[in-house]
Every structure is written in C-alpha cells, then in structure tokens.
Amino acid sequence: MTGQDTVSITPELMLRAYRAGLFPMAPDAQSDELEWFCPEMRGILPLDGFHVPRRLMRTVLSSRFAVVADQDFAAIMDGCAEPAPGRESTWINPRIRTLFCQLHAMGHAHSVEVRHEGQLVGGLYGVAIGQAFFGESMFSRMRDASKVALVHLVARLRLGGFTLLDTQFGTDHLAGFGGIEIPAPAYLHALERAAGQPATWVGNGQEPALDAAIRALRGA
16 A cells, blocks of 8 residues: 555546556545555456356356446446445445546446346446556446456457456455466566557447457366
8 A cells, every 4th residue: 555645636647546556445435535555466367368167158158148338337336336245345435436437438447237137237347548457346236247247358358459457456256267466566567568558448339259259268
C-alpha cells in the first residue's frame, strides 16, 4: 500500500496511476477515501497459459448463459459491490464507482456481463490500457456465472491482441485457471511493454470469432 490520496483524483490521474503500477481501493464502502496499492508480489493471469476445467468449458459452450460486453457497466459495478458469502464488506465506495463509470464513458473501462433468462447473474469489470487489462472485481449470483465471465474475458483479450491480464493479487481460485504471482519489478517491466502497444477491445457482434477463441483455450 502506498497511502491515502491527498489530491483530487480524476479519470486521467487514474490512468497515469495504472501505468505506474498502482491501483485504488477504498477502506470500505462507507469511506470517502481511496488508498493506492502496489503489492510486492503482483497477481497476473498469463493469457497463453490460461486453462479451463472441462466441466466449466461445457457450461461456457452451452446455451445456459448469454454473455455480452459493456451493455450495463454500472450494474456490473453494483453487483461487484454487493455483500456476498465470504465478502461481507466491499472496497467499492461511491467515489470508486463514479471514477470507473467515467473511465467507461472514456472507453478505458469495460465489463463482461452474464445473463440467465434475461437476468444479470454475474460479471466482471476492469481497465484497458494498450495491451494491458487490469481486472478489478467480479461477482456471481448463480453458480459459475463469474467463471464464465472470466473465460469470455480471456477469449476477448486474446482475440484483441492483449498480452497482460493483471489480477492485482494471486488467489487459490485464480491459480486454478493458471494465475501466478510475480515480483513487482518483473510486473512493472511487463506493464511498460504492454501499455505502450496497441490492442483492440473486442465488443459485441463478433460471436463466431469469440466462439473460436473460446474453443482454443486450454482444457484442464
């Protein structure tokens, strides 16, 4: 952690912070403050080493869920801010929500949204800069919904030419998909290369290409 903010934070400042390896979190949902973090060990999900459990791949390829991008970014943020078992409190406060919605309006923040019978049941969001995608948070109201969102995210990133998926911290859950932790200097080196190169966020309307990208992911 690098400390609390002492200046007015704008979306432009947020982008500069991400390029420098920092990311913001609030102490809790009721706080007006933000804290900046740069862990000594940084979680990443190697896009060329991502693997999907066979059962989950069957779910992804089925018609159980409908998955789209950027249709309701604010609702995804609200879902990520909801209390959940094992996560009774959240770091997403109104200030965080406003800043990320502004980044979304600028084309730098994106969401992957998972629906079942028309209802939003899961998803995730993050920030894109060059070939780097900074995953922020995900949620699930139905079994496998957030995992399906992650698979679709990785397929979109690979298809769009991204090279770095930052998960901030490593977890046992992400390790099951191939997630690892690397020292901060190695992360910053990878970030410098990725953020300076162009990539394309793959939106909606490219279903055949996305389906092929999903099928190309490694099974586990």
